[in-house]
Structures are given as C-alpha cells and as structure tokens.
Amino acid sequence: MPNRYNGAIMATRTRRSGSQLSPDQIIEAVLRIAERGGSDAFTVRRLGEELGADPTAIYRHFRDKDELLLSVADRAxxxxxxxxxxxxxxxxxxxxxxxxxxxxxxxxxxxxxxxxxxxxxxxxxxxxxxxxxxxxxxxxxxxxxxxxxxxxxxxxxxxxxxxxxxxxxxxxxxxxGDLAAWAREYRTLDPARFPHITRLSDELAAVDxxxxxxxxxxxxxxxxxxxxxxxxxxxxxxxxxxxxxxx
Amino acid sequence: MPNRYNGAIMATRTRRSGSQLSPDQIIEAVLRIAERGGSDAFTVRRLGEELGADPTAIYRHFRDKDELLLSVADRAxxxxxxxxxxxxxxxxxxxxxxxxxxxxxxxxxxxxxxxxxxxxxxxxxxxxxxxxxxxxxxxxxxxxxxxxxxxxxxxxxxxxxxxxxxxxxxxxxxxxGDLAAWAREYRTLDPARFPHITRLSDELAAVDxxxxxxxxxxxxxxxxxxxxxxxxxxxxxxxxxxxxxxx
DNA sequence: CCGGAGAGCGCAACACCGTTGACAACAGTG
DNA sequence: CACTGTTGTCAACGGTGTTGCGCTCTCCGG
CATH class of the missing domain: 1.10.357.10 (Tetracycline Repressor, domain 2)
Known part of the structure; x- marks a missing residue:
C-alpha cells in the first residue's frame, strides 16, 4: 500500500501541486525534532515522519544528510x-x-x-x-x-x-551512571593507592x-x-x- | 549465561584450551584496527575480520559494543x-x-x-x-x-x-575543505560586513x-x-x- | 571412563540506518 | 496541446549493532 504514514495521503496528493517542501521547512522540522528527541532523533526516516512526507523527499533539497546538518547547525x-x-x-x-x-x-x-x-x-x-x-x-x-x-x-x-x-x-x-560514579565508586577506592580521590570524593561528587x-x-x-x-x-x-x- | 564480567572467571577457572578469544585479545584487536583505520574502522564486523572469527563472537566476552569501547578506551x-x-x-x-x-x-x-x-x-x-x-x-x-x-x-x-x-x-x-575554507572562502567575504575576518584572513589560514x-x-x-x-x-x-x- | 553441562563460536536473521534509481504527478513554457 | 524539469513516492541496496538457535568441544562429577 502506498504511503504508510497514512494520515497524510490526501494532503500530500493535493498539495503535491505546489512544492510543499522547502529547505526552510525541512530545517525547521529538524530543529523541532532535535528539540524533542534524544540521540536517535535526527534520522532521515524520522524527519520524513515529522514532515508528513516520504523520507527520501529531503534529497530533492539537500545533497545528503551532512549538508542538511550543516544548514541546520548554522541556523541553530x-x-x-x-x-x-x-x-x-x-x-x-x-x-x-x-x-x-x-x-x-x-x-x-x-x-x-x-x-x-x-x-x-x-x-x-x-x-x-x-x-x-x-x-x-x-x-x-x-x-x-x-x-x-x-x-x-x-x-x-x-x-x-x-x-x-x-x-x-x-x-x-x-x-x-556516569554522574553517580563520582558519588559511589570513587568513594570506595583504596585510600593507599588513590589518596586524593578518596579524600576529595565528597567534593568531587558535588561539583556543579x-x-x-x-x-x-x-x-x-x-x-x-x-x-x-x-x-x-x-x-x-x-x-x-x-x-x-x-x- | 555468558560470562559478562570478563577476565575474573576465566582466570580462576582453568583456561579453556579451545577458546581462541580472550577479552585482552579483543581489546588489542580493536586498538590495532583503530590505529590503522578511519571513522568506519571500529565496526563489529571489521573486528571479527581482524580476529579471524565470527563478528558475533565478541558478545561472549562483552555485553555490547559500548562496554568493549570503554575497556578499549581505558587501555588506550x-x-x-x-x-x-x-x-x-x-x-x-x-x-x-x-x-x-x-x-x-x-x-x-x-x-x-x-x-x-x-x-x-x-x-x-x-x-x-x-x-x-x-x-x-x-x-x-x-x-x-x-x-x-x-x-x-x-x-x-x-x-x-x-x-x-x-x-x-x-x-x-x-x-x-574545512581547512581550505580559511584560505579560500574567508578571504573573499565582504570587507564592509566582516572587516576583521578579511583583514586577518592570511593569519587565520596560517594558524598552527x-x-x-x-x-x-x-x-x-x-x-x-x-x-x-x-x-x-x-x-x-x-x-x-x-x-x-x-x- | 563416561556422560551431562555449559562455554565458546558460527550462522541466519532482525530492525534500523543513509542513500539511489526508476517512476508518477504536477507546473510552467513553447 | 506537448514537452521539460521539478518534486514526491516507492522499492531496494549495502551497511550497522544485536539476538536466537544449534553445534562442538572442554570440563567435571560420578
């Protein structure tokens, strides 16, 4: 079946007349995604979802993901x-x-x-x-x-x-885990081998x-x-x- | 269950003659690869190649790629x-x-x-x-x-x-491209808008x-x-x- | 000495990634 | 109207990390 991101079938069809996507729209979609999401936020497929368009539509406006990234970064x-x-x-x-x-x-x-x-x-x-x-x-x-x-x-x-x-x-x-390491593991090291760490373990955990x-x-x-x-x-x-x- | 806290058990238990791989061998293989290769050097499949073993054999010694990475980094x-x-x-x-x-x-x-x-x-x-x-x-x-x-x-x-x-x-x-940017593109900017950049373009390109x-x-x-x-x-x-x- | 247990490995497969090429639908132009 | 170029869709490719299954082979207890 065509277009599995279903909500948008008619929309894409009808709006297909003009160019519905522009570089700016894409950049802003990336920024929206980046603002919400974690490390896997910025993928081509997710961006397609956000735009309500086929993921590969992006390649009509940017050579590759890297060029898009640089444009987004510049805006940011x-x-x-x-x-x-x-x-x-x-x-x-x-x-x-x-x-x-x-x-x-x-x-x-x-x-x-x-x-x-x-x-x-x-x-x-x-x-x-x-x-x-x-x-x-x-x-x-x-x-x-x-x-x-x-x-x-x-x-x-x-x-x-x-x-x-x-x-x-x-x-x-x-x-x-990384943050807790200061409070937990560093505190239990051998004071003979790591005198400064153990002495300062409280202060190390509290650094802002x-x-x-x-x-x-x-x-x-x-x-x-x-x-x-x-x-x-x-x-x-x-x-x-x-x-x-x-x- | 595989042995995920590597090393310790292997050491106490008598070493299996049949096991060709050890955590240390794997770590060293990663370092060898990392020393040779570029950004795509450290992949599980490449590591398998370097070890002359199946790529997934690594997972018998490390929970996932991340744990292996941290061990390698510590060694490095x-x-x-x-x-x-x-x-x-x-x-x-x-x-x-x-x-x-x-x-x-x-x-x-x-x-x-x-x-x-x-x-x-x-x-x-x-x-x-x-x-x-x-x-x-x-x-x-x-x-x-x-x-x-x-x-x-x-x-x-x-x-x-x-x-x-x-x-x-x-x-x-x-x-x-990034390095040449200093020498090429920065030199051709509008001196009215970017007076400092254009004035210092030579020095900017020459920074060591x-x-x-x-x-x-x-x-x-x-x-x-x-x-x-x-x-x-x-x-x-x-x-x-x-x-x-x-x- | 033998048989079960289980560690270590190979293999196939899964879900995801970025990217490409062929094709369809439309806009603008002659 | 026909032609051309742009833009979106779709299937597919080769890559990634990872998992489940099955085989082999070592080890240990009886």
Whole structure:
C-alpha cells in the first residue's frame, strides 16, 4: 500500500501541486525534532515522519544528510549570538557568546554534538567568527596572535558545547551512571593507592556543571587578557627578556 | 549465561584450551584496527575480520559494543600517562599529560572520539584522576576548589582530544575543505560586513594546530595557578574585597 | 571412563540506518 | 496541446549493532 504514514495521503496528493517542501521547512522540522528527541532523533526516516512526507523527499533539497546538518547547525548557532546586548566590554561579550552557545547546545543536543568539530562555512558562522575577532581585537591583540587566540577560543567553546551536548544524548541510565560514579565508586577506592580521590570524593561528587563551564570560559578570557598584556608590554619596551610569568 | 564480567572467571577457572578469544585479545584487536583505520574502522564486523572469527563472537566476552569501547578506551588512555617522567613540577606534569593524551587521540582517533564525553570508570581512569588531583593539590588548591579545577581541566582536555580525534576521522575531502575554507572562502567575504575576518584572513589560514593546543592547555594551567594564588592570598589576609585582577 | 553441562563460536536473521534509481504527478513554457 | 524539469513516492541496496538457535568441544562429577 502506498504511503504508510497514512494520515497524510490526501494532503500530500493535493498539495503535491505546489512544492510543499522547502529547505526552510525541512530545517525547521529538524530543529523541532532535535528539540524533542534524544540521540536517535535526527534520522532521515524520522524527519520524513515529522514532515508528513516520504523520507527520501529531503534529497530533492539537500545533497545528503551532512549538508542538511550543516544548514541546520548554522541556523541553530544563529540563536547563540542573537540575544547579546550591545555596549558590553569584550570580556562580557565573550561570556555572553559562551552562555548563548551553551543554551543552544542544551536546546538542540543532537545537532550540536554532530557539528562541534566541523566548520559550517555559512552565514552565521562568519558572524560569530567576526564577533570573536572583534573581541580579541578590542582586547588588544593583532595579527597572528589575534588569529591564534580567536581559533583557541572558538575551538574551545565548540569543544565544550559539543561535549556537553553529546553527554545529554546518552540514555538517562548511562548519564545517571556516569554522574553517580563520582558519588559511589570513587568513594570506595583504596585510600593507599588513590589518596586524593578518596579524600576529595565528597567534593568531587558535588561539583556543579555550571561552575565547570564558568571556569573554562574564564580560563580562555584570562588567557586572551594575559597575552594582550604581554604584547602591549613588548611593544612599549622592545625586546627585553621574555618575561617568564611563572615560578 | 555468558560470562559478562570478563577476565575474573576465566582466570580462576582453568583456561579453556579451545577458546581462541580472550577479552585482552579483543581489546588489542580493536586498538590495532583503530590505529590503522578511519571513522568506519571500529565496526563489529571489521573486528571479527581482524580476529579471524565470527563478528558475533565478541558478545561472549562483552555485553555490547559500548562496554568493549570503554575497556578499549581505558587501555588506550593508559598510554597517555605511561611515559610521564617523575620529578616534574605540577605544571609540567599537566602539560605532559595533555601531550600524551593528544598523542593517544591521534593514534586511536576512533576510540577517543567515541569516548571523549564518557566516563570509563575503570582502572586507568582512576589513575589519571589521581594524577590530576595531585597536580592541583601541589598547585595549592584544596577541597571543593581543587575538585572544581580538576573537573575543569580534565573535561577540557577530554573535549579537546575528542574534538581533534573526531576531525581526523572525516573524509580527507571534508578535512581539506574545512581547512581550505580559511584560505579560500574567508578571504573573499565582504570587507564592509566582516572587516576583521578579511583583514586577518592570511593569519587565520596560517594558524598552527599545535599552537592552538598549547594555548588551550596553558589557559587551564594558568587558571589553576591564578585560583591557587587567590585562595592562598585569601587565607593569608582573610576576607578583603574580592581582588579584581585588574581590568 | 563416561556422560551431562555449559562455554565458546558460527550462522541466519532482525530492525534500523543513509542513500539511489526508476517512476508518477504536477507546473510552467513553447 | 506537448514537452521539460521539478518534486514526491516507492522499492531496494549495502551497511550497522544485536539476538536466537544449534553445534562442538572442554570440563567435571560420578
């Protein structure tokens, strides 16, 4: 029998006249699915269901699933940068970008976890790159040093949200098991072999995810600031000893 | 019932002469495959081929592919910590751990990319946790602050090597495309809309991956140092203003 | 010394995945 | 009206992880 997703037979037939599917409609369907579902949410067949169309209809609008994914990701990342208020200093702008990115990762975990080591090369990616470069520039970095710290910050942020998103995709059982490990298994290790773990087992179990996020963001912000201070100092007093900023 | 908590029973019971497969043999076969192959290297059927056995034979020794993966990952991460020389300061020990982890990620990309947001809860993971905690302790952090910075460093490291490994797994075409984007597409953007990108396009294309790695590791090391300095200062002179480390 | 028990493996099959090629129905154009 | 190109449907292909069944062969108790 034709079309086993039955509710939609007549609809597809009649609406067949115009093109019922558009790239935007498909992208939005993916975002809807991603927002609802777990790790297996974004499959071609499920997307067909969501659209009330044959799964393979997508291939009329996107070369393959990967191209669709990148388009979806670009749309999603747009949300990360949207709500950033103007008039903030470069540090707070970077912090706001990080917070927005994390928000997106928690909203569309499937999409973010599949994209976090990719380059979309689309409109909104350029916007974010420009955004970070502007911050780095305002911090006082130039040329190769600015490029390096942009890449470091951007990659670090992407890695973090990708990691977070991927974790949220595991079965609740696996997630719970991983989290409980801190409270259960680490506490019962041999204190002779693992003195620090056993001593800190309570504190290890109590660490807050949000705090980890803040530490990692702050580490990158401070690193940018530190390197900016170094270059400006070098510019002011040319060629002293490379100041060894540690013990 | 098959023997799912591998190793232990086999060891106590006299070893069956007829059984050709052991958990260790399987783990090593996976490592061999992972070292050779790309993203599709670690499949059950390929593993069967490598072992010269039926693919499903694995399920007599591991509950499912995931349990096998975690065992393999634990073995692999052992290599990260093995070659770290004694007698280094905490900073250099953390740097050595990071370098070793990156080495492992490049050696077994499939394994690392599949594990980077997981917890193996196995022997060698505990060793690495203890290792980092010892460094953080030596840096001067205690209690909840030590736990927090351990988690931040560990997760950041895991995220980075996972991201790197995942990238190496893409088709060479995709990899080349992503890398070339910096040199090609970013250069042709509209300078009015993207002034920083176009101004720095040459430097962006020239950024070295190893430098990014160093920046990100150094950022975390510095953050640990910074927070350690704050707590010790707080301990020396209790409850002043939170010292804002200059704008 | 023998026979049952059960571990280890092979095989076929299942449900799912992304993707392709052939075909049908429609829109727009001459 | 006929033609052409676009878009949706459908069946099918090769891939994945996993399971149930049956065979073999080792081990252990009698």
């Amino acid at each position: 990342f747009g949300e990360a940068i949207d709500g950033i208020p103007a008039g903030l200093g470069w540090k707070d702008r970077l912090r706001a970008l990080a917070a927005g990115s994390l928000r997106v990762a928690l909203k569309y975990p499937v999409v973010v976890s599949m994209t976090a080591s990719r380059t979309t090369r689309r409109e909104r990616e350029f916007l974010i790159v420009e955004f970070i470069l502007e911050c780095v520039h305002e911090a006082g970095l130039e040329g190769g040093e600015a490029a390096l710290l942009y890449r470091s910050f951007g990659d670090a942020l992407l890695a973090f949200i990708g990691q977070t998103a991927a974790f949220r995709l595991f079965d609740p059982d696996v997630q719970a 995810e949000q705090e980890i996020f803040d530490v990692r963001v702050e580490a990158m912000v401070s690193e940018i600031e530190r390197r900016a201070a170094l270059t400006s100092r070098r510019r002011a007093a040319p060629a002293p000893e490379e100041p060894s900023e540690q013990a | 991460f052992g290599e990260a910590i093995d070659g770290i020389p004694a007698g280094l300061g905490w900073k250099d020990r953390l740097r050595a751990l990071a370098a070793g982890s990156l080495r492992v990620a490049l050696k077994y990309p499939v394994v690392v990319s599949m594990t980077a947001s997981r917890t193996t809860r196995r022997e060698r993971e505990f060793l690495i946790v203890e290792f980092i905690l010892e460094c953080v302790h030596e840096a001067g952090l205690e209690g909840g602050e030590a736990a927090l910075l351990y988690r931040s460093f560990g997760d950041a490291l895991l995220a980075f090597i996972g991201q790197t490994a995942a990238f190496r797994l893409f088709d060479p075409d995709v990899q080349a 991956e190893q430098e990014i790695f160093d920046v990100r590791v150094e950022a975390m090391v510095s953050e640990i140092e910074r927070r350690a300095a704050l707590t010790s200062r707080r301990r020396a002179a209790p409850a002043p203003e939170e010292p804002s480390e200059q704008a």
